[in-house]
Amino acid sequence: MMSQDQPSTEDRCGRFWNGMELLKDVTEKKHLLPTGLEGIDTLLGGGLRRGHLTEVTGPSSSGKTQVCLHSASLVAAKHLGVVMYLDTSNSFSPSRVATIIDGTPDLFGHKAKGCEIEDVMRSIICESVFDIFALFEVLNQLEISLSNDKVNNGGSKICLLIIDSISSLLAPIIGGKYPQGRSMMISVAMILKKLADEHNLSVLVTNHMVSAGNGAVKPALGESWKAVPHVRLVISRECRSNICTATVLKHTLLASGSTVKFTVPS
Amino acid sequence: MSFVYGAQNAWDMLSDEQSQKHITTGSGDLNHILGGGIHCKEVTEIGGVPGVGKTQLGIQLAINVQIPVEYGGLGGKAVYIDTEGSFMVERVYQIAEGCISDILEHFPHSHDKSSSGQKQLQPEHFLADIYYFRICSYTEQIAAINYLEKFLGEHKDVRIVIIDSVTFHFRQDFDDLALRTRVLSGLSLKLMKIAKAYNLAVVLLNQVTTKFTEGSFQLALALGDSWSHSCTNRLILYWNGNDRYAHLDKSPSLPVASAPYAVTGKGVRDAVSPNHKRVRVA
Numbered sequence: 001m002m003s004q005d006q007p008s009t010e011d012r013c014g015r016f017w018n019g020m021e022l023l024k025d026v027t028e029k030k031h032l033l034p035t036g037l038e039g040i041d042t043l044l045g046g047g048l049r050r051g052h053l054t055e056v057t058g059p060s061s062s063g064k065t066q067v068c069l070h071s072a073s074l075v076a077a078k079h080l081g082v083v084m085y086l087d088t089s090n091s092f093s094p095s096r097v098a099t100i101i102d103g104t105p106d107l108f109g110h111k112a113k114g115c116e117i118e119d120v121m122r123s124i125i126c127e128s129v130f131d132i133f134a135l136f137e138v139l140n141q142l143e144i145s146l147s148n149d150k151v152n153n154g155g156s157k158i159c160l161l162i163i164d165s166i167s168s169l170l171a172p173i174i175g176g177k178y179p180q181g182r183s184m185m186i187s188v189a190m191i192l193k194k195l196a197d198e199h200n201l202s203v204l205v206t207n208h209m210v211s212a213g214n215g216a217v218k219p220a221l222g223e224s225w226k227a228v229p230h231v232r233l234v235i236s237r238e239c240r241s242n243i244c245t246a247t248v249l250k251h252t253l254l255a256s257g258s259t260v261k262f263t264v265p266s
Numbered sequence: 267m268s269f270v271y272g273a274q275n276a277w278d279m280l281s282d283e284q285s286q287k288h289i290t291t292g293s294g295d296l297n298h299i300l301g302g303g304i305h306c307k308e309v310t311e312i313g314g315v316p317g318v319g320k321t322q323l324g325i326q327l328a329i330n331v332q333i334p335v336e337y338g339g340l341g342g343k344a345v346y347i348d349t350e351g352s353f354m355v356e357r358v359y360q361i362a363e364g365c366i367s368d369i370l371e372h373f374p375h376s377h378d379k380s381s382s383g384q385k386q387l388q389p390e391h392f393l394a395d396i397y398y399f400r401i402c403s404y405t406e407q408i409a410a411i412n413y414l415e416k417f418l419g420e421h422k423d424v425r426i427v428i429i430d431s432v433t434f435h436f437r438q439d440f441d442d443l444a445l446r447t448r449v450l451s452g453l454s455l456k457l458m459k460i461a462k463a464y465n466l467a468v469v470l471l472n473q474v475t476t477k478f479t480e481g482s483f484q485l486a487l488a489l490g491d492s493w494s495h496s497c498t499n500r501l502i503l504y505w506n507g508n509d510r511y512a513h514l515d516k517s518p519s520l521p522v523a524s525a526p527y528a529v530t531g532k533g534v535r536d537a538v539s540p541n542h543k544r545v546r547v548a
Contacts, residue, residue: 060494061516069518076276084269085276090308090458090498093519094280121277127270130459138270145269158269168495172452175444208495210447215477217491240522266521 033160033202035067036074036104039262040246044231045254047071048202050159052252053192055229057207057219062237063244064206065091066264068164071204073100076120081159085126086138088168092126103265123156132169132184139191146199158201161192165206167220174221182224189228205229219249226250242266287340289426289467290333292326292365292534295525299514300501306340306425306467309457309496311432313472313487314503319510319529320471321352322361323503324428326534327469328396329358329365331426334386337369342425342466343395345417347410349434353398362389364532397421404435404449411453418464427460431471433488447492454496470497509537 017025032046041047048054048071056064069092072083077100085092101120129135146158163169166188173181196203207225212218219226219234226232232250237243247259274282288303297303304310304327314320328346333339346353366387397417401407418424440446461468477486487494487502494500500516506526513524526537 059491061500065518072276082269084273088455088458089495090462091518092276092279094276094283096519097276098280118277121280122275124276125269125273126276126279127273128459128462130455130462141270165495168451168455171492172448172455175448208492210491220492242521 029200031080033071033080034074034078036070036100037067037262037264039244039260040067040233043233043246043248043258043260044251048160048204049230049253050200050202051196052230053189053196053203053205053228054231054233055205055207055219056233056235057209057249058235058237059209059217062235063264064235065089065164067235068162068204068206069093069096070100070264071160072124072162073097073120074104075160076123077101077104079120079123079156081123081156083124083160083162084142084158085124086129086135086161086163087126088129088163088165090128091164094121097121097124100265129163129169132173132188135163135169135188136191139188139195143191143195146195158199161195161201161203163192163203163205165208167207170221170225171208185221185225189225193228209234237264287338289327289331289340291323291527292330293525293527293536295536296512296527296534299512299520299523299525300499301517301520304426304467304469305499306465307462308498309454309461309468309470310499310501311470311472311487311497312501312503313474315474315485315505318503318505319527319534320503321430322357322529323534324430324469324471325353325358325361326365327426327467328428329362329392329533331467332392332395333365333369337373340425341423343397343421343423345397345399345414345424345427347399347401347407347427347429349401349407349429350431351400352430353400355393358393358396359389360531361533362392364530365392367532397424401435404439407435408449408453411456414460415456415463418460418466422464424464424466426467426469427457428469429471431473433471433473437473437488443490447490450489450493451496454493458498 030050032049034041034047056067058064072085075081075083098117101117127138129138170185174185192203195201208220209217210220230252233246234249235244235246242264243261244264245259245261248256250256286306288305290303291297312320312323328344331340331342331344335341366389369387399410401410436446436450457468473488474485475488498518502513502515504511504513509526510528511524511526514520514522528535528537
């Protein structure tokens with residue numbers, strides 16, 4: 001909601017907004033970033049909303065990373081801004097990204113060629129993160145560079161932050177006798193939502209699923225994480241095919257429970 | 267233009283990836299569904315029922331990673347962490363001999379080369395470049411994985427770490443399943459970090475278990491739903507009649523696919539000739 005300018009002291013302590021200002025802010029700034037997967041874009045009313053934290057959850061090999069790679073490629077190919085991709089499972093595949101970009105027309109309907117692909121791929125920045133402390137470090141650096149207007153990538157700012165997957169960083173520390181893990185999880189949630197709000201980022205995280213008994217599965221990270229994402233999407237893939245099903249578990253704007261089938265292009 | 271120190275853009279990563287060599291499995295069909303072989307900087311999980319060839323593939327990879335650069339290999343060394351005691355060194359010697367005879371078949375002119383090249387192509391040389399750790403409890407396993415980072419820092423020529431199997435001790439002695447999940451997810455992040463930092467392949471062999479889903483029991487890899495997220499790629503080995511097949515079940519960059527393979531006297535090879543088939547003992 002806040003402007004992208006340096007926040008002054010007044011801004012920090014309770015500058016209030018009226019409804020009309022909020023509406024103006026939404027129409028001007030809270031754009032939807034396409035994921036490039038038609039079914040998901042339809043389901044989400046156009047894509048990932050800036051300022052929001054979207055979570056994609058699903059069993060192993062259901063297509064969560066594909067949603068992340070597609071969103072990163074689409075946003076870059078349409079020159080919407082820079083993508084920051086935090087990878088915890090060495091699954092960011094540059095060759096896959098190149099293939100997706102190659103098949104994506106830009107805003108004017110032209111396909112990217114040669115050197116253009118290079119420019120597009122240079123606007124996706126990837127960093128490996130293997131523990132929660134490294135995540136805090138990266139998010140802290142990101143916040144500093146976003147607040148510092150001088151550091152921007154030739155005029156284009158980060159518009160999408162992807163963490164694939166947040167649950168593998170949190171799983172080793174939550175549960176058990178010690179409450180520190182849980183408080184670190186909530187700190188991560190607060191930082192992500194603050195970044196999304198103050199810098200108009202769309203944040204996309206993936207979560208894995210755990211057994212809920214009786215052979216059923218549920219999203220991991222428990223009840224207190226459940227309240228964190230604005231949008232929760234669960235996806236599953238049919239055995240040995242690339243047809244996936246996506247269901248909205250939670251959405252702050254749209255009715256939840258709607259389901260759509262989509263195909264991950266090979 | 268860097269927002270975060272050390273972060274790389276996708277274009278630079280693409281050129282890095284394209285210059286990478288992959289570790290051949292010994293079977294062309296298997297290499298094909300894996301996009302050329304086992305990839306460095308990734309964690310690959312290989313699962314299957316007992317006797318389908320997990321350990322054979324593990325040993326094969328420990329040998330193949332050592333194929334010298336001039337013969338199209340990586341010329342690296344291997345770390346083999348054995349938790350089950352199934353690493354049979356006589357078999358390793360056989361597979362090394364098989365690998366060498368295949369190299370000489372593909373490069374018939376290598377006989378003309380200097381004696382130093384020939385000296386490399388000895389089974390003894392291949393055996394000497396496998397660092398073998400025998401692990402007898404989960405405590406030792408956790409300690410070994412924690413120690414790996416230091417070990418690899420001192421042995422930078424290691425290009426593959428094989429854990430055969432990651433499961434064994436964690437299936438026997440653990441009562442607190444929530445604790446097991448936490449410990450395992452911590453280990454998997456460490457292995458991911460090692461793979462990336464030292465530019466090597468991590469191969470985890472896993473056992474199967476039965477899982478009750480949708481009203482029936484089905485085979486699934488052990489260690490649960492949470493663990494299933496802990497690898498970059500997953501390859502499942504299975505029997506199809508009397509033939510061995512591999513199914514690529516998970517990969518961020520490749521489509522799901524299956525391919526037949528065979529385990530011969532020389533090691534893992536393509537399933538072409540019918541006399542390579544072993545009659546399955548039921």
